Amino acid sequence: MNKEYLGEFEELVLTMVALLQEDAYGNSIVNEIKQRVDRECNLSAVHVTLYRLEDKGLIKSKMGGATNARGGRRKRIFTITNAGLSMLRVMKEARIDLWKLIPRLNYD
Amino acid sequence: MTKNSSNHKNQISHIPLRLLAWFCPRNLYEGIEGDLLEQFENDLAQHGIKSARRRLIWNAITFARPGILLRNKLSLTIIQWSMFKNYLTVAWRNIIRHQSYTIVNLTGITLAMTVAIVLFLIVRFEYSFDHYHVNAKRLYQIKGHDKFGEPQSHVPQGVIKALRDQFPAVEKAVNVLRWDPRVIRVGTENIKQTNTYFMHPEFLEMIDVTWIEGSVEQSLSEPYHVVLDEPTADKLFGNEDPLGKMIRYDNAMDLTVSGVIEKMPAHTDFQFQMIMSYQTLTKYQHQYANEEHWGGGDSWFHGYALINEPSAINTIENQLARMVAVHKDDTNYANFEFLPFSKMHFDTDTDPFNYVIPLWMVQVLICIAIFIILMGTINFVNLATAQATTRSREIGVRKVMGGGRCSIIQQFFTETGVLVSISVLLACGIATLAMPYADNFFNTTVTQTKVWNGSAIAYLLLLILVVTLFAGSYPALLLSGFKPAIIFRNQLSILSGRNVSLRKSLIVLQFVIAQVMIICMAIGIQQIRFFYNTELGFNKEAVVTVNMAFRDSVLLQERFKQQLLQHPEIQDVTYALTSPSSNRNWWWGNVTHHRLLNGEQTFRLQWIDHNYLSFYGIPMVAGRNFIQSDTSRLALVNEKASRDMGFANPQEAVGETLTFWDSNTVTVIGVVKDYHSQGLKVEVPPHLYMYGNWNFQLAQIKIDPEKSASAISYIEKYWRKLHPDNYFEYKFLTEELKSFYQDEHKLSNFIVLFALVGIVIGCLGLFGLVSFVCAKRSKEVSIRKVLGATVSNIISLLSRDFIVLVFAAFLLAVPIGWYVMDQFLNSYTNHVEIHWSIFLIAGCITLALALITACAKSFSTAIMNPAERLKNE
Numbered sequence: 001m002n003k004e005y006l007g008e009f010e011e012l013v014l015t016m017v018a019l020l021q022e023d024a025y026g027n028s029i030v031n032e033i034k035q036r037v038d039r040e041c042n043l044s045a046v047h048v049t050l051y052r053l054e055d056k057g058l059i060k061s062k063m064g065g066a067t068n069a070r071g072g073r074r075k076r077i078f079t080i081t082n083a084g085l086s087m088l089r090v091m092k093e094a095r096i097d098l099w100k101l102i103p104r105l106n107y108d
Numbered sequence: 109m110t111k112n113s114s115n116h117k118n119q120i121s122h123i124p125l126r127l128l129a130w131f132c133p134r135n136l137y138e139g140i141e142g143d144l145l146e147q148f149e150n151d152l153a154q155h156g157i158k159s160a161r162r163r164l165i166w167n168a169i170t171f172a173r174p175g176i177l178l179r180n181k182l183s184l185t186i187i188q189w190s191m192f193k194n195y196l197t198v199a200w201r202n203i204i205r206h207q208s209y210t211i212v213n214l215t216g217i218t219l220a221m222t223v224a225i226v227l228f229l230i231v232r233f234e235y236s237f238d239h240y241h242v243n244a245k246r247l248y249q250i251k252g253h254d255k256f257g258e259p260q261s262h263v264p265q266g267v268i269k270a271l272r273d274q275f276p277a278v279e280k281a282v283n284v285l286r287w288d289p290r291v292i293r294v295g296t297e298n299i300k301q302t303n304t305y306f307m308h309p310e311f312l313e314m315i316d317v318t319w320i321e322g323s324v325e326q327s328l329s330e331p332y333h334v335v336l337d338e339p340t341a342d343k344l345f346g347n348e349d350p351l352g353k354m355i356r357y358d359n360a361m362d363l364t365v366s367g368v369i370e371k372m373p374a375h376t377d378f379q380f381q382m383i384m385s386y387q388t389l390t391k392y393q394h395q396y397a398n399e400e401h402w403g404g405g406d407s408w409f410h411g412y413a414l415i416n417e418p419s420a421i422n423t424i425e426n427q428l429a430r431m432v433a434v435h436k437d438d439t440n441y442a443n444f445e446f447l448p449f450s451k452m453h454f455d456t457d458t459d460p461f462n463y464v465i466p467l468w469m470v471q472v473l474i475c476i477a478i479f480i481i482l483m484g485t486i487n488f489v490n491l492a493t494a495q496a497t498t499r500s501r502e503i504g505v506r507k508v509m510g511g512g513r514c515s516i517i518q519q520f521f522t523e524t525g526v527l528v529s530i531s532v533l534l535a536c537g538i539a540t541l542a543m544p545y546a547d548n549f550f551n552t553t554v555t556q557t558k559v560w561n562g563s564a565i566a567y568l569l570l571l572i573l574v575v576t577l578f579a580g581s582y583p584a585l586l587l588s589g590f591k592p593a594i595i596f597r598n599q600l601s602i603l604s605g606r607n608v609s610l611r612k613s614l615i616v617l618q619f620v621i622a623q624v625m626i627i628c629m630a631i632g633i634q635q636i637r638f639f640y641n642t643e644l645g646f647n648k649e650a651v652v653t654v655n656m657a658f659r660d661s662v663l664l665q666e667r668f669k670q671q672l673l674q675h676p677e678i679q680d681v682t683y684a685l686t687s688p689s690s691n692r693n694w695w696w697g698n699v700t701h702h703r704l705l706n707g708e709q710t711f712r713l714q715w716i717d718h719n720y721l722s723f724y725g726i727p728m729v730a731g732r733n734f735i736q737s738d739t740s741r742l743a744l745v746n747e748k749a750s751r752d753m754g755f756a757n758p759q760e761a762v763g764e765t766l767t768f769w770d771s772n773t774v775t776v777i778g779v780v781k782d783y784h785s786q787g788l789k790v791e792v793p794p795h796l797y798m799y800g801n802w803n804f805q806l807a808q809i810k811i812d813p814e815k816s817a818s819a820i821s822y823i824e825k826y827w828r829k830l831h832p833d834n835y836f837e838y839k840f841l842t843e844e845l846k847s848f849y850q851d852e853h854k855l856s857n858f859i860v861l862f863a864l865v866g867i868v869i870g871c872l873g874l875f876g877l878v879s880f881v882c883a884k885r886s887k888e889v890s891i892r893k894v895l896g897a898t899v900s901n902i903i904s905l906l907s908r909d910f911i912v913l914v915f916a917a918f919l920l921a922v923p924i925g926w927y928v929m930d931q932f933l934n935s936y937t938n939h940v941e942i943h944w945s946i947f948l949i950a951g952c953i954t955l956a957l958a959l960i961t962a963c964a965k966s967f968s969t970a971i972m973n974p975a976e977r978l979k980n981e
Binding site: 025026042044045048051052061063069071073074075076 | 136146150
């Protein structure tokens with residue numbers, strides 16, 4: 001687990017999957033990233049990242065039900081796995097630990 | 109919502125999605141496509157249709173990234189592989205089952221491929237000339253133009269010195285002289301040595317030369333040093349170490365071997381066998397010591413330059429032209445241009461060291477190759493389409509079992525690919541075997557270079573791909589389009605009737621190509637024969653020429669002549685600078701006379717003995733010939749010269765005074781009838797004849813043609829006695845004359861061969877089609893016979909259609925052939941007229957061949973016993 005390394009964008013996407021829960025698929029993640037962190041990202045980049053995270057076992061996917069929208073195509077819904085959650089947690093804690101080490105700055 | 113989405117469907121372009129489907133892994137496809145569509149809907153709502161479409165395309169394309177592409181699993185190809193194996197099996201079974209069809213097909217396409225490969229090798233070879241030098245892109249040949257606009261390959265030393273001293277953009281500039289000695293001597297042996305060069309040694313750093321012994325600095329820094337190439341070193345010294353050995357050069361100087369280089373590759377104009385420095389040249393021929401010489405000279409005295417900034421060439425050329433203008437009293441040159449090495453081999457203006465080939469000839473070869481490939485491909489298409497009906501059931505079954513159109517197309521491409529690959533492999537083998545003969549036939553040296561390298565293999569793959577694509581696409585599309593229901597209802601004859609017109613037009617196309625080639629061949633051969641057989645204006649039969657080393661010794665000349673004339677085998681002897689139509693050693697002079705245009709013109713200078721004109725049977729049209737007591741102040745001119753001086757009647761030219769080479773004044777005493785002194789490809793130049801035995805370089809001996817062997821042995825005996833230190837070599841004048849037309853001879857060889865290949869391929873295709881028709885209609889033929897048709901009825905029934913096609917092709921080929929050859933012939937000053945009989949002959953040959961092919965096959969069907977065929981019902 002420790003040897004696994006997550007890139008910045010991977011972490012962002014993983015967080016979004018955790019956040020969106022049952023509604024995490026390519027487009028919703030792109031939109032969510034745009035809304036929450038105001039960042040334009042490419043649909044294909046998100047897809048590739050999702051598949052890579054899936055390969056690492058941090059998320060899993062299944063096909064959702066068909067709807068009338070999207071030309072009748074089903075969505076590939078991603079959900080975070082326990083491994084993914086613990087990975088996020090480990091990263092957050094490591095981040096906070098580091099943050100604590102920064103000397104306090106004085107704003108006068 | 110539904111309405112909305114169906115609206116979008118109309119608006120969406122499916123191309124990006126198809127693209128995606130092509131490269132995207134199956135399992136991911138639906139999710140991605142859905143996301144793309146959703147994105148499209150959002151974009152549509154926000155930005156409008158145009159922008160949405162653009163974004164869709166862009167989004168789809170961005171999915172073509174490794175993260176997606178590499179997720180394609182190979183598991184799919186297992187099914188494809190087993191299908192592919194099935195295609196191969198079926199292809200093989202078909203090859204075996206329809207052997208005669210396969211043989212006809214394979215022969216045709218293999219022939220075409222062989223020609224395509226051989227021509228590729230030749231064309232690549234010609235294009236590769238002098239490309240291999242490291243500096244190739246910065247190397248230039250300097251080419252001069254004299255003030256009459258004539259191109260000159262001679263470059264005076266003054267130009268080279270100026271380039272070296274005054275042009276920083278010129279890194280190096282050199283003179284290179286090819287000067288083949290009459291003889292060299294090693295020990296006591298007299299040897300003929302060609303390809304000997306004098307040059308500024310830097311030239312060996314400008315071009316790529318591989319040194320075995322020595323180097324540029326060490327080997328050529330001293331005068332009288334010589335560098336040999338390896339084969340020459342072996343030839344002269346065998347296994348001994350050549351370094352330090354002595355060579356006597358032209359009975360004039362002793363040279364020490366100071367270096368050995370590898371043999372120069374075949375694809376360079378610089379076939380150096382002996383290299384000496386410029387320093388040595390100045391000691392050997394003193395006129396070259398003058399570095400400020402700006403005047404004319406030997407056309408094998410070339411200039412080459414290595415340029416730092418090729419962009420500066422225009423400036424250099426302009427400045428050179430200005431410098432030439434400064435020297436205008438010493439020179440005839442008007443300007444100099446820089447010819448890149450890549451164009452040097454195709455520049456027919458200059459006098460090359462090796463040989464040049466006109467660019468149009470290479471282009472003709474490329475065209476021939478394309479046409480032959482086309483013919484081979486057409487054959488394939490025709491035979492495959494004709495055979496389509498026999499494959500229809502198989503296709504029907506495949507389709508019923510669930511084979512899609514795509515897989516049928518794949519199958520037929522596989523089959524075509526297999527056949528084409530086999531034929532290319534066979535063609536490679538044949539081409540490799542045939543290449544030495546081709547070299548011999550076409551006078552090239554392709555086999556001396558590395559033939560099968562990367563580019564050749566790339567070409568083969570390309571050839572397989574292109575031919576498969578062209579030959580396979582029509583049959584594949586046609587066959588895959590069959591509807592199983594129609595096939596099984598046995599109505600395919602209706603279907604196959606549809607493509608008859610295509611097949612017919614392909615045959616017509618094929619025969620148009622073949623007949624145009626035959627017409628070109630016939631006219632080309634006629635032109636060559638015209639070159640060889642036209643009277644040049646002098647008697648060229650049974651004349652043997654030998655060089656005279658002592659060109660100024662009247663006594664020795666006279667002794668040699670008298671010795672020869674003792675023998676009845678020798679009929680006459682004359683001396684001159686050259687024969688009336690030599691291909692080298694043309695001396696030119698700037699002649700001034702007040703009636704010439706601008707007062708001066710370049711005349712060809714010739715020094716002749718008093719019996720020269722009668723020896724060759726060249727008549728005088730005015731004045732008198734030289735007599736033995738004449739002085740060198742008298743001269744003859746030819747009719748062209750007298751016309752150029754503005755005299756309508758040659759008689760008027762007699763008595764005029766001309767000046768040549770600035771200070772030599774001669775009086776015209778007679779006018780010689782024009783004869784072709786430089787071959788039939790160019791106009792007769794103006795000539796000035798002097799009677800001066802100081803410049804008799806060639807003895808011309810008329811022998812009894814019945815006893816040529818003994819005549820030549822006498823010539824050799826006396827010549828050797830006269831020149832104990834020289835190498836004896838004689839030439840027949842008629843042979844020398846042929847060398848004027850080497851290019852044309854080469855081209856006509858090409859065309860003859862390829863016209864034959866073309867017609868063979870055409871006939872093979874015809875044969876295949878006729879045999880197919882015979883097989884299809886054998887039942888009909890049997891019934892007709894039973895009802896009383898004769899053999900000739902049947903033959904005409906079966907082959908009439910095809911003969912009509914060949915005839916139609918003939919009608920098309922005539923204007924094309926006429927136009928092409930008219931263009932070709934007009935490029936020659938002297939040429940044959942195109943006669944209608946040529947077309948008739950060409951047409952008859954093709955018709956006859958087509959008739960034989962078609963009838964041979966239909967005859968065997970016609971004489972078949974109808975009972976045999978009908979009882980099988």
